[in-house]
Amino acid sequence: xxxxxxxxxxxxxxxxxxxxxxxxxxxxxxxxxxxxxxxxxxxxxxxxxxxxxxxxxxxxxxxxxxxxxxxxxxxxxxxxxxxxxxxxxxxxxxxxxxxxxxxxxxxxxxxxxxxxxxxxxxxxxxxxxxxxxxxxxxxxxxxxxxxxxxxxxxxxxxxxxxxxxxxxxxxxxxxxxxxxxxxxxxxxxxxxxxxxxxxxxxxxxxxxxxxxxxxxxxxxxxxxxxxxxxxxxxxxxxxxxxxxxxxxxxxxxxxxxxxxxxxxxxxxxxxxxxxxxxxxxxxxxxxxxxxxxxxxxxxxxxxxxxxxxxxxxxxxxxxxxxxxxxxxxxxxxxxxxxxxxxxxxxxxxxxxxxxxxxxxxxxxxxxxxxxxxxxxxxxxxxxxxxxxxxxxxxxxxxxxxxxxxxxxxxxxxxxxxxxxxxxxxxxxxxxxxxxxxxxxxxxxxxxxxxxxxxxxxxxxxxxxxxxxxxxxxxxxxxxxxxxxxxxxxxxxxxxxxxxxxxxxxxxxxxxxxxxxxxxxxxxx
Amino acid sequence: xxxxxxxxxxxxxxxxxxxxxxxxxxxxxxxxxxxxxxxxxxxxxxxxxxxxxxxxxxxxxxxxxxxxxxxxxxxxxxxxxxxxxxxxxxxxxxxxxxx
Numbered sequence: 001x002x003x004x005x006x007x008x009x010x011x012x013x014x015x016x017x018x019x020x021x022x023x024x025x026x027x028x029x030x031x032x033x034x035x036x037x038x039x040x041x042x043x044x045x046x047x048x049x050x051x052x053x054x055x056x057x058x059x060x061x062x063x064x065x066x067x068x069x070x071x072x073x074x075x076x077x078x079x080x081x082x083x084x085x086x087x088x089x090x091x092x093x094x095x096x097x098x099x100x101x102x103x104x105x106x107x108x109x110x111x112x113x114x115x116x117x118x119x120x121x122x123x124x125x126x127x128x129x130x131x132x133x134x135x136x137x138x139x140x141x142x143x144x145x146x147x148x149x150x151x152x153x154x155x156x157x158x159x160x161x162x163x164x165x166x167x168x169x170x171x172x173x174x175x176x177x178x179x180x181x182x183x184x185x186x187x188x189x190x191x192x193x194x195x196x197x198x199x200x201x202x203x204x205x206x207x208x209x210x211x212x213x214x215x216x217x218x219x220x221x222x223x224x225x226x227x228x229x230x231x232x233x234x235x236x237x238x239x240x241x242x243x244x245x246x247x248x249x250x251x252x253x254x255x256x257x258x259x260x261x262x263x264x265x266x267x268x269x270x271x272x273x274x275x276x277x278x279x280x281x282x283x284x285x286x287x288x289x290x291x292x293x294x295x296x297x298x299x300x301x302x303x304x305x306x307x308x309x310x311x312x313x314x315x316x317x318x319x320x321x322x323x324x325x326x327x328x329x330x331x332x333x334x335x336x337x338x339x340x341x342x343x344x345x346x347x348x349x350x351x352x353x354x355x356x357x358x359x360x361x362x363x364x365x366x367x368x369x370x371x372x373x374x375x376x377x378x379x380x381x382x383x384x385x386x387x388x389x390x391x392x393x394x395x396x397x398x399x400x401x402x403x404x405x406x407x408x409x410x411x412x413x414x415x416x417x418x419x420x421x422x423x424x425x426x427x428x429x430x431x432x433x434x435x436x437x438x439x440x441x442x443x444x445x446x447x448x449x450x451x452x453x454x455x456x457x458x459x460x461x462x463x464x465x466x467x468x469x470x471x472x473x474x475x476x477x478x479x480x481x482x483x484x485x486x487x488x489x490x491x492x493x494x495x496x497x498x499x500x501x502x503x504x505x506x507x508x509x510x511x512x513x514x515x516x517x518x519x520x521x522x523x524x
Numbered sequence: 525x526x527x528x529x530x531x532x533x534x535x536x537x538x539x540x541x542x543x544x545x546x547x548x549x550x551x552x553x554x555x556x557x558x559x560x561x562x563x564x565x566x567x568x569x570x571x572x573x574x575x576x577x578x579x580x581x582x583x584x585x586x587x588x589x590x591x592x593x594x595x596x597x598x599x600x601x602x603x604x605x606x607x608x609x610x611x612x613x614x615x616x617x618x619x620x621x622x623x
Contacts, residue, residue, distance in 0.1 A: 124605070125605070127605075127608045127609050128609060129609075167580075167583075167584050167587060170587075170588075170591070171587060171591065174591045174594065174595070178594060178595065178598045181598055181599075181602060182598060182601070182602070185602060185605065191609070192609060192610075192620055193620055193621055195602070195605050195606050195609060196606070196618040196620055196621055197621060198602045198605075199551065199602055199603065199606050199615070199618055200618065200621070202598065202599055202602050203545075203551065203554055203555065203558070203599075203615070206555070206558045206595055206599065207542070207545050207558055207561075210538075210541070210542075210558055210561035210562055210565065213562065213565045213588060214538060214561070214564075214565050214568070216565075216584070217565050217568045217569045217572065217581075217584075218568075220569065220572050220576075220580065220581055220584070221531075221568065221572040221575070221576075224572075224576035224578060224580075225578075225580065226580060226584070270621075271621040271622075274621055275621050
């Protein structure tokens with residue numbers, strides 16, 4: 001290895017300002033603008049006014065960005081001299097993330113669940129146990145910075161799925177993660193658990209992004225560039241630096257597997273899902289998964305497509321391990337949010353099965369699956385936040401006994417959502433799994449599909465166990481209180497359940513949309 | 525001097541950082557070890573930039589510094605709230621979420 005001559009600025013051509021296609025990145029710009037306006041509102045509006053202004057502003061901003069995505073639907077190009085890519089998969093996932101963001105804002109804005117305000121703490125600096133902290137627990141106030149933080153996180157997600165460059169991808173990863181670390185620590189009830197979730201998520205998240213970054217450096221060392229397309233060209237040539245490439249791919253994969261919650265990098269998922277405020281958990285479960293899978297698919301298909309015979313066995317192994325860990329450990333859970341977290345891990349495994357197919361069907365199947373899973377899981381967490389005790393949510397499974405007798409409608413919706421997560425026909429979970437598994441079979445990954453089906457059966461057991469608990473056991477004397485007045489949370493759960501049903505009965509329009517978006521593939 | 529030596533040094537620093545994250549108890553020290561890992565990456569980025577004779581690696585290193593600074597702001601805020609609640613920054617004490 002020999003060193004090139006020292007690079008001096010004087011020897012290089014003068015830098016040229018890259019053209020910026022503002023209209024094509026308008027969804028990201030709108031969401032970022034929303035975040036900044038939100039901060040200005042924080043600075044200048046009164047506390048009571050903020051609680052009314054911020055959610056409306058956030059919904060309007062996300063809807064505007066969604067409209068921008070729809071208007072851009074036929075655009076296929078690389079932007080900002082190749083740093084960003086706008087193509088079918090990008091736009092499909094950006095639209096999905098924005099829809100999930102709207103639903104999550106509705107959950108966060110909910111303020112009628114009990115005598116106190118919503119799920120978000122009155123002031124993040126309250127120390128539990130100090131004089132006055134109980135008064136703050138029941139205060140109507142709320143840390144309204146949640147909305148700008150969510151907007152920043154959504155902007156990061158939109159950028160993450162659209163980045164065509166490992167540097168932009170790393171920056172986007174941080175933009176989406178840093179606000180989420182803070183959001184996890186903002187639960188109104190059970191402050192200690194919430195703060196602990198934030199600390200664990202932060203330390204492990206920073207650890208994994210360091211691995212991701214070392215992967216970026218190694219791939220830069222191999223290819224001399226961080227553009228995905230140019231990396232793909234470099235992998236086609238046989239060189240002496242292959243070690244850097246393989247190290248880089250492995251380290252990059254660690255970062256991605258952490259974000260999607262795949263085993264053996266899943267250990268943060270149950271703790272964070274349990275401790276975080278439930279609306280934020282819903283947002284994280286749906287939004288982050290789409291964003292991380294979007295970026296993962298782009299890196300593995302575009303930059304590393306030529307190496308697929310090298311990474312395929314790894315994806316197989318991780319997918320199998322993830323499905324088994326998710327399905328088996330969910331069996332032993334006593335807490336409903338932890339159970340849904342392990343279910344999220346199992347679903348990450350099913351999504352990896354779609355990637356293991358390494359074909360265009362796998363891409364469209366994964367995109368379809370992300371939509372179905374996101375709507376179902378947001379609705380499930382919405383239902384979880386409706387069943388309450390005096391101490392906040394009734395998260396222990398024993399408190400859900402007999403819920404089908406005391407409030408049949410809510411229990412019915414939840415049972416339907418659990419069946420969808422299990423993948424029973426006539427729900428979106430079935431069509432999603434079918435799309436992914438079919439793609440994997442056509443991509444010669446039949447053994448993987450067999451494992452996935454066995455894990456689905458194991459997973460179905462613990463979903464059905466909750467249903468049996470709700471409908472076939474007697475309610476305890478001091479059972480939880482179910483919120484009955486109509487509210488935003490009910491609306492969110494209803495929307496999620498209706499979409500789950502519709503995508504189970506008439507999946508074709510969305511399947512067509514996904515395969516149309518995937519057909520043109522990723523631009524380079 | 526052979527630039528590969530700097531890569532070895534960067535790998536060593538990265539390894540020290542990641543072992544530190546795994547074995548140290550104090551949240552602040554754990555966090556400092558993460559920062560050490562990021563700076564180890566910066567060293568290899570700059571070295572690769574020298575090897576390839578282009579400036580991209582150096583530019584990335586600047587971005588990494590900014591990201592690390594932003595991460596410090598978030599991280600210290602979170603560790604501070606934990607410390608105020610529990611009078612301890614030991615990560616062995618945050619053990620309520622399990623099973």
